[in-house]
Amino acid sequence: MLQVLDPPAVRRWSRLAAETLGRAREEIDALNVFPVPDGDTGTNLHLTMLAATEALDALPGDADAATTWRELARGALLGARGNSGVIASQALRGLAEVLGTGEGHGADLRRGLVRAAELARGAVERPVEGTLLSVLAAVASAVGDMAGDLGEVVRRAAREARDALLRTTAQLDVLARNGVVDAGAAGLVIILESLAAVVTDSYTGRPDIPAPARKVVAPEPEQGPSYEVMYLLDSDAAAVETLRAELDALGDSLVVVGGEGLWNVHVHVDDAGAAIEAGMRYGRPYRIKVTYLVGADRTHRAAGGRGVVAVAAGPALGALFERSGAVVVHRDPGSSPPLAAVLAAVREAGTEVVVLPNDSGAREVAAAAAEIAREEGIAVSVLPTRASVQGLSALAVHDPLRRFDDDVVAMTEAAAHTRYGHVWVADREVMTSAGLVEPGKVLGVIDGDAAVAGTDLTDVVLRVVDRMMSSSSELVTLLQGERAPGGLAQAVQDRLAEVRPDVEVVRYEGGQGGYPLLIGVE
Numbered sequence: 001m002l003q004v005l006d007p008p009a010v011r012r013w014s015r016l017a018a019e020t021l022g023r024a025r026e027e028i029d030a031l032n033v034f035p036v037p038d039g040d041t042g043t044n045l046h047l048t049m050l051a052a053t054e055a056l057d058a059l060p061g062d063a064d065a066a067t068t069w070r071e072l073a074r075g076a077l078l079g080a081r082g083n084s085g086v087i088a089s090q091a092l093r094g095l096a097e098v099l100g101t102g103e104g105h106g107a108d109l110r111r112g113l114v115r116a117a118e119l120a121r122g123a124v125e126r127p128v129e130g131t132l133l134s135v136l137a138a139v140a141s142a143v144g145d146m147a148g149d150l151g152e153v154v155r156r157a158a159r160e161a162r163d164a165l166l167r168t169t170a171q172l173d174v175l176a177r178n179g180v181v182d183a184g185a186a187g188l189v190i191i192l193e194s195l196a197a198v199v200t201d202s203y204t205g206r207p208d209i210p211a212p213a214r215k216v217v218a219p220e221p222e223q224g225p226s227y228e229v230m231y232l233l234d235s236d237a238a239a240v241e242t243l244r245a246e247l248d249a250l251g252d253s254l255v256v257v258g259g260e261g262l263w264n265v266h267v268h269v270d271d272a273g274a275a276i277e278a279g280m281r282y283g284r285p286y287r288i289k290v291t292y293l294v295g296a297d298r299t300h301r302a303a304g305g306r307g308v309v310a311v312a313a314g315p316a317l318g319a320l321f322e323r324s325g326a327v328v329v330h331r332d333p334g335s336s337p338p339l340a341a342v343l344a345a346v347r348e349a350g351t352e353v354v355v356l357p358n359d360s361g362a363r364e365v366a367a368a369a370a371e372i373a374r375e376e377g378i379a380v381s382v383l384p385t386r387a388s389v390q391g392l393s394a395l396a397v398h399d400p401l402r403r404f405d406d407d408v409v410a411m412t413e414a415a416a417h418t419r420y421g422h423v424w425v426a427d428r429e430v431m432t433s434a435g436l437v438e439p440g441k442v443l444g445v446i447d448g449d450a451a452v453a454g455t456d457l458t459d460v461v462l463r464v465v466d467r468m469m470s471s472s473s474e475l476v477t478l479l480q481g482e483r484a485p486g487g488l489a490q491a492v493q494d495r496l497a498e499v500r501p502d503v504e505v506v507r508y509e510g511g512q513g514g515y516p517l518l519i520g521v522e
Helices: 007-031 041-057 065-079 082-099 106-123 132-143 150-171 173-178 183-200 237-250 272-282 315-323 339-349 360-375 388-396 404-416 457-468 488-499
Strands: 227-234 251-259 262-269 284-292 306-312 327-330 352-356 379-382 419-425 430-432 435-437 442-446 449-454 475-480 504-509 517-521
Touching: 007 041, 007 065, 007 183, 041 065, 041 082, 041 183, 065 082, 065 262, 082 106, 082 132, 082 183, 082 227, 082 251, 082 262, 106 132, 106 150, 106 251, 132 150, 132 183, 150 173, 150 183, 227 272, 237 251, 237 262, 237 272, 262 272, 272 284, 272 339, 272 360, 284 360, 306 315, 306 339, 306 360, 306 388, 315 327, 315 388, 327 339, 339 352, 339 360, 352 360, 352 388, 352 404, 360 379, 379 404, 388 404, 388 475, 388 517, 419 457, 435 449, 442 457, 449 457, 457 488, 457 517, 475 488, 488 504, 488 517
Parallel strands: 306 327, 306 352, 352 379, 475 504
Antiparallel strands: 227 262, 227 284, 251 262, 419 442, 419 517, 430 435, 442 449, 475 517
16 A cells, blocks of 8 residues: 555556556447547547656656656646547646645645646536536545545545446436446546555456446437537637637637646637637647547538649749649738638649648648548648748649659659748848848848848859759759849859759749749759
8 A cells, every 4th residue: 555646656557547548448438428429538538648658658767756747747738639638637737736746645635636626627618517527526525625644535536436427427418318427537437546556556457437328329419519629739828818718609618728838729619710720819729630520511522633722922923833733822921821711722622632831830721721621521731841942843743643642742752852042131130040130131041041141132142042052953943022133033044054054944933022032942
């Protein structure tokens, strides 16, 4: 019998809980009828706890309690899946807040369980009884005022969790109609009973999940939103509170957990794009996941065939991509395109679509649109093109008669083999890796890094091109900006004709603002 829940015990508990949830996964999935009957709650809880365990495995063996609990909570936050997984991760955070600063005695666990219940309920915008939250509340109430050592507290918590689980059927109509206990609560029981097993050394090896009173076979889906949207979000607490209000107005099952600048957002909505765009307004969303919910009607269908979507900054660049056969999404220089516009273009392009973001900022929007489109049955691949010249190189080898995967590989390779550069006349003072660039000076950028600075535009352009060239270079693409002085592109062409007559040079009117010349070298 352990007297203290020390870091090695926390590791054993996390691993045991993950393993036991894995064995019980299918049984818990079969109970899943709320909030939607998508049959994945057991899987989501297993993956959430597995992520927490993997975070602990990455720590050194002598990590202290504060580090151990912090990484357990962070691992669960980053790896949380589904509604129940996100709530469970917040419960683990509550335990970590208390036990990470305590000694691990029974009193610490008691206070930790109370905090876990508080944080979990606070994360859910509209709490529902008969769920994991009800079981956590019952456990907190049962141990809140008790005295006792670690073993007595953990046994009381596990026993109350199982009793509260059996009560969930009567607390929620959809559970009663299907004759089941709540799936998320069943997973929580396993997590707490695994903790009791580690403390008391009493693990039996067999998860005991209450069987449905009657077999649940494809239950009638409740009327509700079409999509589950999840993402991690870098943002501050004040912005997240505003985001909560917007997402609550868009759908239901809203859960936002986290803190200290990192959040995990979960919501069920009909307009997945609006939920993602809301996140973009208040922070940086990533690891975006969109899932079509059972019973939803997929109203959007793409046209048949293979297509390419290209993001372009300016009408001349857009016309260039359109002539090459792409569906074009326009964006203003220095900004990202609207997610709705990218999604509409993907739907228009076909059932197999390659997206060329042609900008680092646009790539996140393209990835979000791709997640939504995939749930509508469209095969989408977002290529990592960071510049228009890379997009043009990829589009040049596009072959709709190839297998989709082979076409994606060929286009990706073409983009990757294209170095990209540009020149910029500074309109403000800026410190770069090439030194201080004052207003009016010219900066040459290669593959996203400042490389050359000077006072003469043509001289800087020629130096940039010289640095970009290699013995294997075969093609140079020049896109002239709307304010490019006459003769700038011609000067590059003349220089290359002199020093590299084997290289082909192509020139286009790009019409981009801000950059007099965009350069691509293949």
